[in-house]
Amino acid sequence: xxxxxxxxxxxxxxxxxxxxxxxxxxxxxxxxxxxxxxxxxxxxxxxxxxxxxxxxxxxxxxxxxxxxxxxxxxxxxxxxxxxxxxxxxxxxxxxxxxxxxxxxxxxxxxxxxxxxxxxxxxxxxxxxxxxxxxxxxxxxxxxxxxxxxxxxxxxxxxxxxxxxxxxxxxxxxxxxxxxxxxxxxxxxxxxxxxxxxxxxxxxxxxxxxxxxxxxxxxxxxxxxxxxxxxxxxxxxxxxxxxxxxxxxxxxxxxxxxxxxxxxxxxxxxxxxxxxxxxxxxxxxxxxxxxxxxxxxxxxxxxxxxxxxxxxxxxxxxxxxxxxxxxxxxxxxxxxxxxxxxxxxxxxxxxxxxxxxxxxxxxxxxxxxxxxxxx
Amino acid sequence: xxxxxxxxxxxxxxxxxxxxxxxxxxxxxxxxxxxxxxxxxxxxxxxxxxxxxxxxxxxxxxxxxxxxxxxxxxxxxxxxxxxxxxxxxxxxxxxxxxxxxxxxxxxxxxxxxxxxxxxxxxxxxxxxxxxxxxxxxxxxxxxxxxxxxxxxxxxxxxxxxxxxxxxxxxxxxxxxxxxxxxxxxxxxxxxxxxxxxxxxxxxxxxxxxxxxxxxxxxxxxxxxxxxxxxxxxxxxxxxxxxxxxxxxxxxxxxxxxxxxxxxxxxxxxxxxxxxxxxxxxxxxxxxxxxxxxxxxxxxxxxxxxxxxxxxxxxxxxxxxxxxxxxxxxxxxxxxxxxxxxxxxxxxxxxxxxxxxxxxxxxxxxxxxxxxxxx
Numbered sequence: 039x040x041x042x043x044x045x046x047x048x049x050x051x052x053x054x055x056x057x058x059x060x061x062x063x064x065x066x067x068x069x070x071x072x073x074x075x076x077x078x079x080x081x082x083x084x085x086x087x088x089x090x091x092x093x094x095x096x097x098x099x100x101x102x103x104x105x106x107x108x109x110x111x112x113x114x115x116x117x118x119x120x121x122x123x124x125x126x127x128x129x130x131x132x133x134x135x136x137x138x139x140x141x142x143x144x145x146x147x148x149x150x151x152x153x154x155x156x157x158x159x160x161x162x163x164x165x166x167x168x169x170x171x172x173x174x175x176x177x178x179x180x181x182x183x184x185x186x187x188x189x190x191x192x193x194x195x196x197x198x199x200x201x202x203x204x205x206x207x208x209x210x211x212x213x214x215x216x217x218x219x220x221x222x223x224x225x226x227x228x229x230x231x232x233x234x235x236x237x238x239x240x241x242x243x244x245x246x247x248x249x250x251x252x253x254x255x256x257x258x259x260x261x262x263x264x265x266x267x268x269x270x271x272x273x274x275x276x277x278x279x280x281x282x283x284x285x286x287x288x289x290x291x292x293x294x295x296x297x298x299x300x301x302x303x304x305x306x307x308x309x310x311x312x313x314x315x316x317x318x319x320x321x322x323x324x325x326x327x328x329x330x331x332x333x334x335x336x337x338x339x340x341x342x343x344x345x346x347x348x349x350x351x352x353x354x355x356x357x358x359x360x361x362x363x364x365x366x367x368x369x370x371x372x373x374x375x376x377x378x379x380x381x382x383x384x385x386x387x388x389x390x391x392x393x394x395x396x397x398x399x400x401x402x403x404x405x406x407x408x409x410x411x412x
Numbered sequence: 413x414x415x416x417x418x419x420x421x422x423x424x425x426x427x428x429x430x431x432x433x434x435x436x437x438x439x440x441x442x443x444x445x446x447x448x449x450x451x452x453x454x455x456x457x458x459x460x461x462x463x464x465x466x467x468x469x470x471x472x473x474x475x476x477x478x479x480x481x482x483x484x485x486x487x488x489x490x491x492x493x494x495x496x497x498x499x500x501x502x503x504x505x506x507x508x509x510x511x512x513x514x515x516x517x518x519x520x521x522x523x524x525x526x527x528x529x530x531x532x533x534x535x536x537x538x539x540x541x542x543x544x545x546x547x548x549x550x551x552x553x554x555x556x557x558x559x560x561x562x563x564x565x566x567x568x569x570x571x572x573x574x575x576x577x578x579x580x581x582x583x584x585x586x587x588x589x590x591x592x593x594x595x596x597x598x599x600x601x602x603x604x605x606x607x608x609x610x611x612x613x614x615x616x617x618x619x620x621x622x623x624x625x626x627x628x629x630x631x632x633x634x635x636x637x638x639x640x641x642x643x644x645x646x647x648x649x650x651x652x653x654x655x656x657x658x659x660x661x662x663x664x665x666x667x668x669x670x671x672x673x674x675x676x677x678x679x680x681x682x683x684x685x686x687x688x689x690x691x692x693x694x695x696x697x698x699x700x701x702x703x704x705x706x707x708x709x710x711x712x713x714x715x716x717x718x719x720x721x722x723x724x725x726x727x728x729x730x731x732x733x734x735x736x737x738x739x740x741x742x743x744x745x746x747x748x749x750x751x752x753x754x755x756x757x758x759x760x761x762x763x764x765x766x767x768x769x770x771x772x773x774x775x776x777x778x779x780x781x782x783x784x785x786x
Contacts, residue, residue, distance in 0.1 A: 064741075352776055354769065367438070367758040367785050369773045372766035376747075378759075384741040385754055387761055392746035395728065399743045402726055411741050 043212060045181035046174060048153050050145050050251075051092040054137040055085055055105040055113060055159035056128070060400045061326040061393065064384035065361055068412055073159035074112050077324050078333060079345055084160045084324070086116045091166050092157060095173055102126060102145065103159075104137040123277075129286055133295040135265060135302070138247070139258055143266075143273035146251035153180045155248035156298070161323050162333065168319035175315045176248040178212030184313040185249040185257060185306045187219065189241025190321045195231035198325060198394070200224055200243040200299075202314055210313070219312040222304050241314060244321050247303060254302060257311065262301045265294045327377040328393035331359040342370070346380075358390060384411045417586060419555035420548060422527050424519050424625075425466040428511040429459055429479040429487060429533035430502070434774045435700040435767065438758035439735055442786055447533035448486050451698050452707060453719055458534045458698070460490045465540050466531060469547050476500060476519065477533075478511040497651075503660055507669040509639060509676070512621070513632055517640075517647035520625035527554045529622035530672070535697050536707065542693035549689045550622040552586030558687040559623040559631060559680045561593065563615025564695045569605035572699060572768070574598055574617040574673075576688055584687070593686040596678050615688060618695055621672060628676060631685070636675045639668045701751040702767035705733040716744070720754075732764060758785045 059065075059072030066072040073085040080087065092101050098119040104126040105113050114120060126141055138156045145152045155173060163169050176186040189202040205218040222243060226234065234240035247254070259266040268289045275281035306312040322329055334343030335357075344351050346362030353360075356370035363381045370376060377393060379386040388396065403412055433439075433446030440446040447459040454461065459477075466475050472493040478500040479487050488494060500515055512530045519526045529547060537543050550560040563576040579592040596617060600608065608614035621628070633640040642663045649655035680686040696703055708717030709731075718725050720736030727734075730744035737755040744750060751767060753760040762770065777786055 064743075350782075352773060352780075354772065354776075355766075366756075367777070367782065369438075369758070369760045369762075371760070371762035371769050371773060373750075373761055373763060376761065378761055380759055382740075384743070385752075385759070386743045386745070387747055387750065387752055388743075388745035389747060392729075395745050398728065399726055399745060402728075403741070406726075408724075408741065 043174070043178065045153060045177050045212070046095070048149070048151055048181075049096050049100065049177050050149075050152050050154050051096040051101040052138055052141040052145075052154055052156040053085070053088055053092070053101060053103045053159045054134055054141075054156060055103055055109065056131055056134070056137055057160065059160065059325075060397045062324075062330075063396055063400045064381045064386055064411065065363070065379050069108065071109065071160075072324070074109070074116070077330055077345070078162055079343075083116055084162065085113065087162070088157060088159050089117055091163060091169060094166070095170055096155075099124075102141050104128065104141050105159075106131065129290050131295075132290065132293045134298040135258060135262060135296045135300075136269065136290075136293045138298050139255065139266060139269045139301075140272060142251040142254050143269045144276045146255065147273050147276075150252070152251045153177055153248065154251045154254065155180075155246065157246050158323070161244065161321065163319055163321050165319035169317065172315045172317040172319070173248065175213040175215055176246075179208070179210050179216045179313045179315065180248045180250055180253070182210050182213075183250070183253060183311075184208075184210075184216075185247060185253060185302065185311055186216070186313045186315060187248070187303065188244060188246045188317045189314045190244050191316055191318045192231075192235045192240065192242050193320075195228060195235045196242065197225055197228055197231050198329075199323070201226060201231075201234055201240045202243050204239045204241060204314055204316070208313055213313075213315065215315050216313045217316070218310060219307045219314045221307055222299065241316055242321070243299075244317070244323070245299070247298065257302050257306050258298075261305050262294060262296065265296070265301070268293050326393035326396060327359055327361075327379070327388070328390040330361070331375070331377065331390050334359065417548070417552065419527060419551050419586070420469070422523070422525055422555075423470050423474065423551050424523075424526050424528050425470040425475040426512055426515040426519075426528055426530040427459070427462055427466070427475060427477045427533045428508055428515075428530060429477055429483065430505055430508070430511055431534065433534065433699075434771045436698075436704075437770055437774045438755045438760055438785060439737070439753050443482065445483065445534075446698070448483070448490070451704055451719070452536055453717075457490055458536065459487065462531060462533050462535070463491055465537060465543060468540070469544055470529075473498075476515050478502065478515050479533075480505060503664050505669075506664065506667045508672040509632060509636060509670045509674075510643065510664075510667045512672050513629065513640060513643045513675075514646060516625040516628050517643045518650045520629065521647050521650070524626070526625045527551055527622065528625045528628065529554075529620065531620050532697070535618065535695065537693055537695050539693035543691065546689045546691040546693070547620075547622065549587040549589055550620075553582070553584050553590045553687045553689065554622045554624055554627070556584050556587075557624070557627060557685075558582075558584075558590075559621060559627060559676065559685055560590070560687045560689060561622070561677065562618060562620045562691045563688045564618050565690055565692045566605075566609045566614065566616055567694075569602060569609045570616065571599055571602055571605050572703075573697070575600065575605075575608055575614045576617050578613045578615060578688055578690075582687055587687075587689065589689050590687045591690070592684060593681045593688045595681055596673065615690055616695070617673075618691070618697070619673070621677060631676050631680050632672075635679050636668060636670065639670070639675070642667050700767035700770065701733055701735075701753070701762070702764040704735070705749070705751065705764050708733065
């Protein structure tokens with residue numbers, strides 16, 4: 039491995055491990071969120087996979103995890119190397135601006151010139167070397183005062199992701215591929231997505247943001263001054279064990295819930311301060327069961343993916359995905375593109391084409407007062 | 413109710429309660445065969461439904477049940493009125509000729525002029541009055557020395573049933589609708605079935621046989637002399653508690669396994685001794701999950717039938733049938749004509765169109781040594 043650049047030595051990774059992953063119910067639950075599952079069949083959870091991917095970049099002493107209090111034990115079990123100073127516990131979910139912003143505010147107090155990079159705990163990337171090269175360029179861009187993101191070169195006209203519209207190349211040392219971001223585009227329709235893929239100047243928004251912590255907070259302060267004031271108040275007492283708890287109880291509940299895309303990325307793009315490094319590695323946010331099926335089928339349409347340590351599946355003329363958390367015999371006969379998720383207290387049967395609608399079941403269960411299975 | 417005819421006073425019902433119903437796995441099992449399930453949502457098992465349908469014809473003192481030793485307790489729980497003298501226990505399954513033949517042989521020793529009628533324990537008929545009128549005519553036919561069957565007037569070109577080809581009308585007092593049977597036809601293809609339904613001289617074979625016990629045994633003896641010899645040897649000692657057990661152990665294992673259709677009905681038809689009474693009542697053998705779905709949908713194509721006392725189903729844009737034996741939440745999204753059977757140790761997901769293939773799963777489980785779930 040080449041020597042680490044000066045900028046990379048100031049790099050600190052942040053892993054926000056928050057979302058439940060409602061579209062993966064009943065696999066993902068409030069008490070067993072998506073990042074604590076092995077969705078790739080690799081034998082490790084998505085969180086552990088994310089950690090292992092970041093260690094070569096930041097070292098295991100420089101990765102901070104922001105998660106819910108309820109998940110502390112599970113996270114620590116997955117990441118025995120995680121230091122106490124590197125775990126930030128939320129008393130309730132407050133979306134990504136608060137999670138990443140708090141981590142940045144804590145880190146910038148400890149190291150004023152720190153460069154932070156935020157990477158979701160529940161995404162899948164298998165080409166780790168290519169990922170690393172992209173992050174190294176993003177760090178160089180961040181060192182130049184930009185907010186950087188990594189956009190994924192699309193391999194198909196996906197309609198489940200947002201897109202990044204790339205502008206002119208930026209001449210930044212150590213980041214030959216950096217471009218200015220013109221704008222972010224919400225999930226498009228198929229026709230628009232096809233145009234994006236053919237045009238070649240759109241990348242998938244993978245939600246990775248790399249910036250000097252002070253630059254990130256300054257940008258966030260422009261659109262969310264109260265939120266950042268609250269985060270800085272918290273950060274000021276964070277490393278004081280006596281004061282931290284009362285401050286969290288007082289400040290955290292009142293913080294604005296807003297995604298970092300809206301508080302930082304889009305405003306930065308509008309003012310020309312957002313840069314993007316194209317990443318040509320495989321990437322998936324594994325947002326729904328169709329994504330899991332695709333991940334495992336490797337493009338083969340008639341495959342049946344089977345996940346679950348003790349899965350006992352007997353399938354005839356069937357394709358799709360079976361996720362088993364029980365020891366029951368699961369028999370499939372003549373069902374195509376099926377999704378079967380078998381857990382102790384809940385069963386889901388749907389199809390890949392309906393995978394996005396799973397969230398509506400979760401909503402219905404909430405409304406009907408059956409949230410014990412959520 | 414009209415006074416019972418002299419012949420009807422000699423009538424005795426036999427309920428062979430044998431088959432597991434493999435095409436209804438994992439609902440039906442070796443230890444929970446089809447006849448012990450409530451497949452109609454009526455709140456009673458198919459066996460109890462059969463019993464209740466026969467009581468008005470034979471009285472509850474004149475119904476004999478032939479079942480496996482393993483099912484004795486369950487059968488007696490379902491039928492508390494069942495007398496000890498009216499339960500015949502098989503040490504192992506030997507198909508319908510042995511079951512019905514033994515019952516007939518026992519009964520004819522007790523009452524030489526008894527008329528027996530055999531009715532499967534696991535069929536569904538809701539128009540009990542129409543059924544009763546058909547049996548009364550069949551009893552009159554049987555009293556005249558014929559072997560009688562009741563054929564169901566087809567309501568659609570079903571390919572899952574055998575058919576009875578009807579011949580000329582018979583002039584039998586008390587049985588104005590009786591016709592001679594020309595022949596039996598195995599399950600036809602759709603085109604042939606359509607021709608049968610349009611032609612009007614074919615009925616569904618519902619496997620109901622009514623005859624004087626001595627006539628039945630004489631007919632069976634013609635094709636299966638050794639089997640009948642064994643059955644009569646058993647019958648001779650049946651009512652002697654000391655001799656019965658050793659005789660069963662000695663004779664039963666060696667008896668020929670053959671359906672009564674082949675040992676009695678077809679030979680009788682060939683020699684012109686089989687008569688049929690057309691029954692225009694609803695009837696179904698509920699042979700597979702498609703039949704259950706149809707039974708509950710009442711012809712409405714988009715219905716989702718839900719069976720199971722504690723079923724908790726949340727369905728969106730789905731149709732078919734869900735059978736739940738657990739308390740799990742079952743969610744269906746966008747699956748049409750689906751069949752989901754959810755039991756403690758096995759789950760089946762298929763479609764109505766594939767319902768007939770369920771037996772192949774059972775065969776595969778046997779072959780793979782997983783018969784603990786069969």
